[in-house]
Amino acid sequence: MLEKGINYMVTAYDKREYDKKGCRMKQKMRKSVSTIGRIMAITLACVIFFSISLLPKATSCIGRLLYLGITDAQDQKIMAEVLCTMIGESTGTKVNVVKFKTLDECREEIRKGQLDLYIDYVCSGLISVLNVNGEKGQQSGPVTIENAAKAYSTVKHLSDKRFSLIWLKPVGYDNPSILTAPPAWLNGIPNSAVCVARRETLNRFPVLPRLINKLGDKIPNGAIEDLAKKKDLKVAVKAFLEERKLIRWAIQ
Amino acid sequence: MLKKGAVILIVLTWCAFSSGCRKSNVSSQKPLKICYMICNSLPESKARFEPISAYLSEQLKRPVESIYLNTQDVETVVQKKEVDFTHTNSILYVIFKEKYGASPISGEIRGRYGNKDAGTIIARSKSAIKTLQDLKGKSMIFGPSLAPMGFLAQYDLMLKNGINPDEDLSFYNIPGGSWKHEKVIYGVLFGAYDAGAAPRIDLDQMAAEGKINMDDFTIVAESEPVAYCTFAAMSHVDPALAQKVREILLNVTQEDTTLVGGEVLKILKSAGLARFIGVKDSDYDPIRQMLKRCKMSPYEEY
Numbered sequence: 001m002l003e004k005g006i007n008y009m010v011t012a013y014d015k016r017e018y019d020k021k022g023c024r025m026k027q028k029m030r031k032s033v034s035t036i037g038r039i040m041a042i043t044l045a046c047v048i049f050f051s052i053s054l055l056p057k058a059t060s061c062i063g064r065l066l067y068l069g070i071t072d073a074q075d076q077k078i079m080a081e082v083l084c085t086m087i088g089e090s091t092g093t094k095v096n097v098v099k100f101k102t103l104d105e106c107r108e109e110i111r112k113g114q115l116d117l118y119i120d121y122v123c124s125g126l127i128s129v130l131n132v133n134g135e136k137g138q139q140s141g142p143v144t145i146e147n148a149a150k151a152y153s154t155v156k157h158l159s160d161k162r163f164s165l166i167w168l169k170p171v172g173y174d175n176p177s178i179l180t181a182p183p184a185w186l187n188g189i190p191n192s193a194v195c196v197a198r199r200e201t202l203n204r205f206p207v208l209p210r211l212i213n214k215l216g217d218k219i220p221n222g223a224i225e226d227l228a229k230k231k232d233l234k235v236a237v238k239a240f241l242e243e244r245k246l247i248r249w250a251i252q
Numbered sequence: 253m254l255k256k257g258a259v260i261l262i263v264l265t266w267c268a269f270s271s272g273c274r275k276s277n278v279s280s281q282k283p284l285k286i287c288y289m290i291c292n293s294l295p296e297s298k299a300r301f302e303p304i305s306a307y308l309s310e311q312l313k314r315p316v317e318s319i320y321l322n323t324q325d326v327e328t329v330v331q332k333k334e335v336d337f338t339h340t341n342s343i344l345y346v347i348f349k350e351k352y353g354a355s356p357i358s359g360e361i362r363g364r365y366g367n368k369d370a371g372t373i374i375a376r377s378k379s380a381i382k383t384l385q386d387l388k389g390k391s392m393i394f395g396p397s398l399a400p401m402g403f404l405a406q407y408d409l410m411l412k413n414g415i416n417p418d419e420d421l422s423f424y425n426i427p428g429g430s431w432k433h434e435k436v437i438y439g440v441l442f443g444a445y446d447a448g449a450a451p452r453i454d455l456d457q458m459a460a461e462g463k464i465n466m467d468d469f470t471i472v473a474e475s476e477p478v479a480y481c482t483f484a485a486m487s488h489v490d491p492a493l494a495q496k497v498r499e500i501l502l503n504v505t506q507e508d509t510t511l512v513g514g515e516v517l518k519i520l521k522s523a524g525l526a527r528f529i530g531v532k533d534s535d536y537d538p539i540r541q542m543l544k545r546c547k548m549s550p551y552e553e554y
Contacts, residue, residue, distance in 0.1 A: 064322060064324065088428075089425075090423075090424075090425050090426065091397075091425070091426045091428070092426060092427055092428020092429060093428070160554070166554040168554075199552070199554070202552070202554060203347075203548075203549035203550075203552055204324035204327065204398070204549075205324060205397060206397040206398065206403070206546075206548045206549070206552075207394075207397035207403070207426060208397075209554060210417075210418050213418070214418065245422060245423055246423070247423075248391070248423055248425065
């Protein structure tokens with residue numbers, strides 16, 4: 001290809017020269033320019049191919065990164081900011097936020113090990129976990145859920161057992177709107193928001209469950225509503241965490 | 253003419269690729285893969301451990317490939333059986349033993365406690381913090397959370413003395429980036445935090461290098477010394493090969509040298525070691541007890 005290009009240039013040059021003078025001298029020049037071009041092409045090819053042969057193996061950059069899945073819901077965006085700020089400032093670990101259209105997509109990705117964390121809700125999560133085994137259809141409900149604590153302990157137990165996903169402490173607010181038609185067996189149970197993490201991730205970052213659990217009951221409905229009104233969410237979340245002594249500047 | 257050019261290019265291509273192949277054909281044996289947990293930073297770890305790999309390669313007469321990974325990423329390659337040996341801290345060794353059947357090859361003599369080290373909780377000497385109980389309500393900076401002497405030992409020490417770091421401290425942080433243990437020590441020295449969790453060996457080393465003066469610090473508490481850095485063989489490694497590697501390491505002397513990047517280097521001096529030492533799995537029982545008390549992997553409870 002390279003040689004072809006150079007040949008083309010040489011030919012074009014030669015043609016112009018022939019048109020002008022048509023002398024024998026130019027024939028010699030053509031030959032020498034053509035030879036130079038070929039030498040250049042070959043040299044360049046040598047450089048390229050020897051460079052290829054000496055290239056090191058591609059290495060992936062494995063860093064201290066966590067992947068947090070969220071949906072487009074307002075509370076999820078707020079929680080993403082809360083977790084990114086808290087984890088980043090307290091542990092120096094960067095959190096990458098990955099957006100999904102639905103919570104089911106988040107659940108699917110974390111079960112496949114593509115995410116480290118996501119935000120779920122106790123009742124929605126319980127229904128989702130039970131759906132996996134087709135237990136939803138049971139009229140009387142799969143388990144007896146008397147109260148919110150029972151709903152939480154049930155979803156925590158089942159998620160860990162089935163998917164090695166750990167439900168950390170509920171952060172305080174609930175999201176009833178996400179459950180459009182709650183089943184009768186979950187009537188009256190708050191749909192508390194919880195950060196859910198892969199067991200493997202928590203094992204490798206032992207400080208993570210300790211840190212996230214500090215958010216337990218610290219973000220009530222009112223706080224989510226207030227934060228949602230703020231223009232600069234990043235600044236508002238940082239101030240919110242500082243006021244509650246959940247973060248302080250870290251040495252970087 | 254184009255045909256000739258094409259032929260030349262094909263020949264050159266073949267030459268180029270065959271030169272690459274020849275390079276690897278020099279040592280046609282499958283490389284032995286050693287995964288080194290990055291200690292303070294990648295350059296520091298490479299400077300310390302490349303001579304070990306080079307020496308093992310010379311002695312075993314086969315290529316040895318070094319793989320450097322962050323602490324929390326080492327388990328991935330162990331799980332996938334992508335490495336044959338690991339050089340890690342004692343927490344990772346215990347995890348690899350319990351979950352993947354790894355065996356200890358050697359420990360290393362380094363610092364005042366030999367192949368062990370202790371975790372210290374430090375405060376400035378002018379601080380009012382003199383006992384563990386004084387830490388209540390104070391801020392603290394820990395090392396990385398998979399560090400036996402920078403997090404586990406101190407966390408355990410506090411729990412054993414009735415202080416829950418997650419509830420009783422005003423807050424605690426872990427610094428980002430490299431050289432975390434030094435950042436902890438400087439964080440306390442310059443008053444950014446009331447107390448810090450530092451490995452004893454790092455305090456000693458920084459004092460020896462003139463970076464700090466120990467008179468500026470109070471050692472509020474110190475854990476029992478427990479096993480620290482460890483070479484381990486993965487379960488798929490031929491026991492005879494593991495034994496051979498153990499023998500080579502245990503026989504390295506201060507005078508032994510190897511060639512790394514055209515430079516002749518002393519193996520032990522480069523690694524900052526007095527020597528390697530034989531270890532057995534039960535040496536790690538104190539670490540196991542700490543991990544159990546702190547509910548950390550491989551004994552985690554959530």
